[in-house]
Amino acid sequence: MDNSNKNSDIEIMPHPIETASANEVECCKAILTKANQLQYQLNKLSSKIDGLHLQNQSEFIDASLQNFTRDLDNQVASIKAIQNMQAEEFEQKLLEKDRMRLELLDALNKQEQSHLQETEKLKGQLEARDKRCLELEQQVETYKSNTEHNTSCPICFDQWNSSAAHRLVALGCGHLFGDNCIRNCLQQVSECPQCRARADQCEIRYIYGRPV
Incomplete structure (x- = not known):
């Protein structure tokens, strides 16, 4: 059995998640710590294997590998569960942002309609005022003409x-x-x-x- 790499550390990096919360980050750190502990145990087991008789080494290795594989599978399952939870949370945040965006667009459309109505109302008032001013100017011209006629x-x-x-x-x-x-x-x-x-x-x- 080749034990040249038995002292090498297995480094399991956490999956980068931009939107991870503080609890999720702590959970990832705990997983990394557990993996390092498993690596340490694997190194100790490798050292013990060197002191065993040849006939017992195969059974001991198989049992140790099974335990290690089971622990590693559990850690991988935990990581996948965290990733799925984070994916669901991220999707919910996207849905919430889409809802807020639609509400904002609806509010802007209503505000635009209100401004258009106000603009049309002001336009009508200005037209009515211009019409009234024209009528007053005509009345002034008529009065002026009549006055000039009456005094001429x-x-x-x-x-x-x-x-x-x-x-x-x-x-x-x-x-x-x-x-x-x-x-x-x-x-x-x-x-x-x-x-x-x-x-x-x-x-x-x-x-x-x-x-x-």
């Missing part, structure tokens, strides 16, 4: 004044004009330039108190 002579379209030659006057029909404009018109045609009613310069009346 319908003959020359210039604004009348309160004391000069173009002061505000009225005919008997009630229409308003600038003084010099209506006098010039009546010298040519004796009728109101607006309603064509009969009119004369003697009917001209000055208007007081009207804002100019």
Whole structure:
């Protein structure tokens, strides 16, 4: 029997597991320690074998190898059990991460829909405000046009004044004009330039108190 390698240590390295917990690491260390103890026992058995008679060596070796093989199988089974447990735990963590990812995506989609609804609502409000502003601008232009028309002579379209030659006057029909404009018109045609009613310069009346 060759015992040249009987003193060599059998080094059993634990399986690298990135996500191993503290208890799992301790278990792997215990397995490694047990394997080293088995190696030590194997070396002692080898030493004993050297002192036995030749006829007893074969039986002793077979029994020792069977015990060693049984212990080694138990250690391998323990390592596989740990690996299976770690694989299941890793799979559960992956499933949990997938669930969290789906929940996050759903929340983001709902938030996006909410933002789109808010955007559409604000867009509608802006359009309504722009429409209202346009209506107000049109009203202002209309009021401005009416004001300018009410404060302007319908003959020359210039604004009348309160004391000069173009002061505000009225005919008997009630229409308003600038003084010099209506006098010039009546010298040519004796009728109101607006309603064509009969009119004369003697009917001209000055208007007081009207804002100019």
